Amino acid sequence: MFQDISVENLLQMQKEESLKLIDVRSPSEFEESNIPGSINIPIFTDEERAEIGTIYKQVSIEAAKQRGLEIVSAKLPDFINSFSSIEEQKVIYCWRGGMRSKTSATLVDLMGIETFRLIGGIHAYRSWVVDKLEELADMFQPDALVLNGYTGTGKTKILQLLQEKGYPVLDLEAMANHRGSVFGQIGKRSYNQKMFDIMFVQKALEVKDSPYVLLEAESKRIGRATVPEFLLRKKEQGFHIFIDLPMEERVLSILEDYRPWEFPEAVMSAFQKIKKRIHTPIAAQIEKDLQTGEYKSAVQLLLEFYYDPRYHHTAEQIPPERSVVFHVKNVEEAVGKIEKLLAKKLDTSKVK
Known part of the structure; x- marks a missing residue:
């Protein structure tokens, strides 16, 4: 089973071993901001994410989940292969450490690929950055x-x-x-x-x-x-x-x-x-x-x-x-x- 880690755990691990951060958000989200050194292996494209969001709002949560499952199932082999090609220890994250990173980590774990998941996603990392900016004002x-x-x-x-x-x-x-x-x-x-x-x-x-x-x-x-x-x-x-x-x-x-x-x-x-x-x-x-x-x-x-x-x-x-x-x-x-x-x-x- 994949292991959840905090931002502090991530930073310590980066000092001790070679890590590859994997952002599973959509390409546009990744382009807007990401954790330095990350690569993007999106579980949904921008268009797929928009489609699921529309179903979620206009139909139901269950219908959105069903459509998401259909999309992921069709691209699962390529998705898994992308992870398999990475030799370093892998850390998955999404926006808030929710469904997308959990689903991704579960899927690759089922295929025998060891991985970690960042608790709180890039949102938590961003909060850490804001705190550090305030500290740097006094400690720089x-x-x-x-x-x-x-x-x-x-x-x-x-x-x-x-x-x-x-x-x-x-x-x-x-x-x-x-x-x-x-x-x-x-x-x-x-x-x-x-x-x-x-x-x-x-x-x-x-x-x-x-x-x-x-x-x-x-x-x-x-x-x-x-x-x-x-x-x-x-x-x-x-x-x-x-x-x-x-x-x-x-x-x-x-x-x-x-x-x-x-x-x-x-x-x-x-x-x-x-x-x-x-x-x-x-x-x-x-x-x-x-x-x-x-x-x-x-x-x-x-x-x-x-x-x-x-x-x-x-x-x-x-x-x-x-x-x-x-x-x-x-x-x-x-x-x-x-x-x-x-x-x-x-x-x-x-x-x-």
Whole structure:
């Protein structure tokens, strides 16, 4: 028989063994929010779930259960095979740890596949996240080392490289799945607040006792997500590392990251939101460049006449004694200079 476990049990098990979390909710529910590291093996598709819900409301509970049984019976072999192919220890969850996860766990157990079921489902996990967010406001110790610089200086890439090297990093844009600007959602599906909070808490708990944490100079809101107030305060009080990269490198970095030729309509739509804030002749030229696919020219004009002036005003608010400027030719050189700074100013051995 499958075993029920609490969120606390799950977290302890994750420290001790290799687990695979399996979300048996519908694909749209999974996409909206899930526990990091999960895979989706839905017992019902979105359409099937809607159909059963309609029968439940308009006919009866028993009729809904009967229809659910018919649907599950038809797909049972594929459903079981999906579980059989997973080598790790398996933990099943649904929304509140109700019928869907219980049915799934029972079925796979009958086929001899050992599994656990998360009590309370993702709803319980979300409650744990909310509690931890409140605790982190008081227990988050690291000083903030804030990566700053003009748009296109590769700040996100720098953070990723530093994280790969073992430095404590909070990549807020990755947690929001959004690049932070009006163009930030192009080619992505930004996460909602629930998903952002789940990812943030998981990473913040890993670095909470570090002497410092590296993060980007983000605004309060990134896409659909809002950054916790305590982290914003840390950022405002932190030490800022300004990256100065040549314009040509910045343009190439943006083109490589955004690939605007793959999303021309989305790029044009985003531009229309800021068009009125740019001097009319320049805005007209940018629009023409976007229409004709002259993306390199469009990006450089956007940087020179929209993003750089806005950034310059923000940068002036940072006191010189809490900042340093690194003039570099590329991202790799920036990473090297930051590492030297950390070695000089901080005891990195605590977090490496």
